[in-house]
Amino acid sequence: MGNDKNFFSVFKNLKEQVDRLPLSGNAKQKMKSRIIELKELTIDAREPRIALVGRRGAGKSSLINALFGERRQATGSVQAGTGRGKWLWYPSDEEKKIRLLDSRGLGESEKPLKADEYSAVAQMKKEVKDDPPDVFLFLIKAKETDARVDEDLRELNDIRAFIRKAHSYDVPVICVVTQVDELDPPYYKQLPLDGHPEKAKNIKAGVHLMEKRFKEHHIPLITTIPVCTYTDFDEDGNIVYDMRWNVDELAAYLVDILPNDAKLKTAKAAKAVPAKKKAAQKIVATMSGMAVIIGIEPIPFADMPLLTALQAIMIMAIAYISGREISRATAGEFIGALGVNFGVAFVVREGVRSAAKMIPAAGNVLSGAVAGGVTYGIGQAGIAYYIEGKDLKKAKQAFEREKKHFRKEQEKE
Incomplete structure (x- = not known):
């Protein structure tokens, strides 16, 4: 524009x-x-810079596709391999809509894929030294909200402090609880997912637990949003099964908290x-x-x-x-x-x-x-x-x- x-x-x-x-x-x-x-x-107006924080399997690729894509696409920044932990364009270098930075698994014991690579935290600091993210999306699977995430949050705080010192900018954080459709009762797969009393109770418990953990680590949260991003496509890229839930709410929050110069291109790219x-x-x-x-x-x-x-x-x-x-x-x-x-x-x-x-x-x-x-x-x-x-x-x-x-x-x- x-x-x-x-x-x-x-x-x-x-x-x-x-x-x-x-x-x-x-x-x-x-x-x-x-x-x-x-x-x-x-x-x-410019493209937004979104940093994804979360372990493998948290659904980062699915979330980004649900927010900005119409069909299942390979996103370089969320693929396994040497590209992880670096700023990359979504959906591709030829079609630049969103800049993404994947955490490469904060808090995981995984060693760098190559001897000359940085650790996950060091790699992120290297990337945000010149280009700070507009927002952190901290993703965690609904069934793992009671698992060990303290190390992840400590490292997130470390990176936020680094950015604050380098850019005088306190990056906002949204916690995204993913794959809530897998919570009990597992057979309930109707939308809205919180339409079932027991599932709604379990979703609420997961959200409350994550908010408690962020508070314990003194990380201010914009909000915590539970989502389901599951979709299935046919060979032509048409959606044949759509279980997306609460993704629109997340997209609206994103636009709301982003800096003014990133709002319009984010809204244009978003499907919501x-x-x-x-x-x-x-x-x-x-x-x-x-x-x-x-x-x-x-x-x-x-x-x-x-x-x-x-x-x-x-x-x-x-x-x-x-x-x-x-x-x-x-x-x-x-x-x-x-x-x-x-x-x-x-x-x-x-x-x-x-x-x-x-x-x-x-x-x-x-x-x-x-x-x-x-x-x-x-x-x-x-x-x-x-x-x-x-x-x-x-x-x-x-x-x-x-x-x-x-x-x-x-x-x-």
């Missing part, structure tokens, strides 16, 4: 307009902060709609906040080009997350198809200002709510259309509904 000249030109135009506007000092500072956030989310929506909502919130600031400021006529530019960028970003790259013109056509009448919106906003001359501050707040509401409604319509796959009629309904909802919430504040 950072290489998309069309997108960059729209962003550049938006920034230049913000710089030229006669905004008050506080509003100018808020806008600059939002512009920086927008740049991180879009222009600076909740993850895509999470990133899209972040974009919509940023843009709506900018629109409110623009609407509040008494700058008639000058604000319209700015509002239309940021709304176009918003739709372009949402489409990108869905896997489609569109131009500003296409984004404008979508906004027009929603029935958005910028002239009417402008008149309404100026009417609010004029009617509130006796209490200008209140009038400006209402005008900000109008501008923010229209932008928020357009964003929600974009999510409905591009990410949820709804038709234009449903997108229009989302626009009208969410526009009104935003304005009501703003007027309460």
Whole structure:
């Protein structure tokens, strides 16, 4: 996305307009902060760096495929062999979606495969010296949560301390309890897996035990998520048996905690709609906040080009997350198809200002709510259309509904 000249030109135009506007000092500072956030989310967008920690058989390859792949693929970073413990691209060097770092089995007694290789911890430190991970995924099989994991956690803490010292960055950790379908009763294989009282109890016990162990080792956890990633494919790569459970929740958490510049490409690569929506909502919130600031400021006529530019960028970003790259013109056509009448919106906003001359501050707040509401409604319509796959009629309904909802919430504040 950072290489998309069309997108960059729209962003550049938006920034230049913000710089030229006669905004008050506080509003100018808020806008600059939002512009920086927008740049991180879009222009600076990069692939995420995910470090996998867990012993062999914990299901690292299956988890990554469940999160980002449509079919069973060989992932170099999670294969046995000399490549383990190094940053590699998923699914391949030719198709770079995610950067993965496999722990090569922390806490295991296995010696390096070759005499000139580093130990698992030393190898990881070597790899993260220049490129720290955005997040650690600590994987453990559900049936092994009561097994010896203290050494694994000590080594994880060692690596986290190394990164903190080298990069001044405390890498967040998500604990993933895998293969929960194997917990008692083993015959229960229906989704949701926690639909059976006994299995739900055992899943909860495993999660609680891992949280306790992380607390004992003073490792702060973002969350602990139990998952099942089992899928079967036919020769053409089509899913013929799907037992995935809670993978969407994990994907959404990932997008939520990643740095801004890694959110969009993670959401684009993820197969989970909740993850895509999470990133899209972040974009919509940023843009709506900018629109409110623009609407509040008494700058008639000058604000319209700015509002239309940021709304176009918003739709372009949402489409990108869905896997489609569109131009500003296409984004404008979508906004027009929603029935958005910028002239009417402008008149309404100026009417609010004029009617509130006796209490200008209140009038400006209402005008900000109008501008923010229209932008928020357009964003929600974009999510409905591009990410949820709804038709234009449903997108229009989302626009009208969410526009009104935003304005009501703003007027309460």
